[in-house]
Amino acid sequence: MPDASPSPPRRRWGLALAALPVLAVLLGLGTWQVRRLHWKTELLAHIAAAEAGPTQPLSASPEPFAKVAATGRFDHGREALLGVELRGTTLGARLLTPLLREGAPPLLVDRGWVPLERDRPIGHPEGEVTVTGYVRPADSRDWNSPKDDPAGRRFYLFDPAAIGQALDLPPPAPFGLVALAAPGATPATLPVAASALPRPTNPHLGYAVTWYGLAAALAGVVLAALWRRPEPAPPLPAGEDGP
Numbered sequence: 001m002p003d004a005s006p007s008p009p010r011r012r013w014g015l016a017l018a019a020l021p022v023l024a025v026l027l028g029l030g031t032w033q034v035r036r037l038h039w040k041t042e043l044l045a046h047i048a049a050a051e052a053g054p055t056q057p058l059s060a061s062p063e064p065f066a067k068v069a070a071t072g073r074f075d076h077g078r079e080a081l082l083g084v085e086l087r088g089t090t091l092g093a094r095l096l097t098p099l100l101r102e103g104a105p106p107l108l109v110d111r112g113w114v115p116l117e118r119d120r121p122i123g124h125p126e127g128e129v130t131v132t133g134y135v136r137p138a139d140s141r142d143w144n145s146p147k148d149d150p151a152g153r154r155f156y157l158f159d160p161a162a163i164g165q166a167l168d169l170p171p172p173a174p175f176g177l178v179a180l181a182a183p184g185a186t187p188a189t190l191p192v193a194a195s196a197l198p199r200p201t202n203p204h205l206g207y208a209v210t211w212y213g214l215a216a217a218l219a220g221v222v223l224a225a226l227w228r229r230p231e232p233a234p235p236l237p238a239g240e241d242g243p
Contacts, residue, residue, distance in 0.1 A: 016222045023218055030211035037204035044202060051197045055132055058107075062175065064137040065197060070177055071130045072101035074109070078167045080153040082110065090115045095122070095191045096155070098169055099131060099177070106169050108160055110136065110178040112191030122190045134197050136176040 043065075050067045058070040074097050081093040092115040099107040109131055114122060139145075139158045146156035150166035164172035181193035 013226070016226055019218060019222050023215055023222075026211050026215035026218065030208050030215060033204045033208035033211060037202070037208060040200065040202045040204055044199065047197050047199065050134065058135075058177070060104075062135045064135055064175075066135045067132070067180075067197065068135060068177070069130055069132045070099060070101065070107055070109075071128060072099040072104075072107065073128055074098070074125060075100050075106070075169075076124045078169065080155060080163060080167060081114075081116075082155050082158060084156070085113055087113060087115075090117075092116055093154075096163065096176075098164075098167065098172065099129075104173075106164065106172040108158075108163060108172055108176045109133070110176055110194075112179060112181070112193035114191045118190070120190050131177060131179050132182075133177045133179040133194070136178050138174060138176075 046063075047065050050065055053067065055067050055069050056062075058068040062068055076097060078098050080096040082096050083093055085092050085094065092113050095111045095114045097109050097111050099109045101107060110133075136158065138160055141157055141159060148155045148157065148159075148162065148166070150162075153166070155163055155166075158176060160172045160174055160176060164170070179193045180197075181195050
């Protein structure tokens with residue numbers, strides 16, 4: 001009875017065709033990581049230039065991570081906590097305080113880190129102050145975003161509109177300001193302000209090499225299978241005729 005299974009060459013071509021969608025996905029992921037690499041490299045260059053440059057007055061539509069200065073009065077009665085941050089063995093969060101500005105929307109200022117269990121006093125500057133820091137864009141909310149506690153003034157996503165509403169503020173600016181520590185400042189008094197602009201990690205080159213490497217390995221396996229010479233059929237035992 002003839003063998004109905006596909007011949008080895010046909011089977012190898014079938015495996016090659018089945019591998020094409022996987023190869024396309026791997027190449028697409030590698031290309032996406034290359035684009036992310038260029039975007040992150042430009043962002044880091046922008047942050048470095050902003051940190052090295054002079055402080056600019058805060059405008060109505062500043063660029064993210066721009067180093068700016070804003071003037072107003074802190075509304076300490078509407079402080080809130082943002083996120084969770086562990087420093088050493090101490091659990092803390094970022095202290096958000098509205099900065100009330102004349103003729104401009106309130107500005108949510110991240111004044112720095114504070115421990116959840118207070119072991120030092122928190123400074124509450126009164127009167128008009130000028131805060132130097134960098135612009136923080138709002139976070140994007142999706143189905144996986146953590147749930148805030150508006151009643152307890154605990155927020156885990158920086159959403160200025162939602163935070164302003166929970167604090168019973170007029171509509172705040174759609175961005176925030178992360179205060180930078182003054183030169184020579186010490187962490188003796190809370191909050192502990194940021195000492196420099198953020199530097200996001202840039203692992204996208206490694207990711208791109210990984211995806212492209214997997215694509216190259218898959219292509220090598222497929223080509224090796226296609227170029228492999230079929231094994232000769234075993235000889236028939238003596239005395240037996242062929243089909």
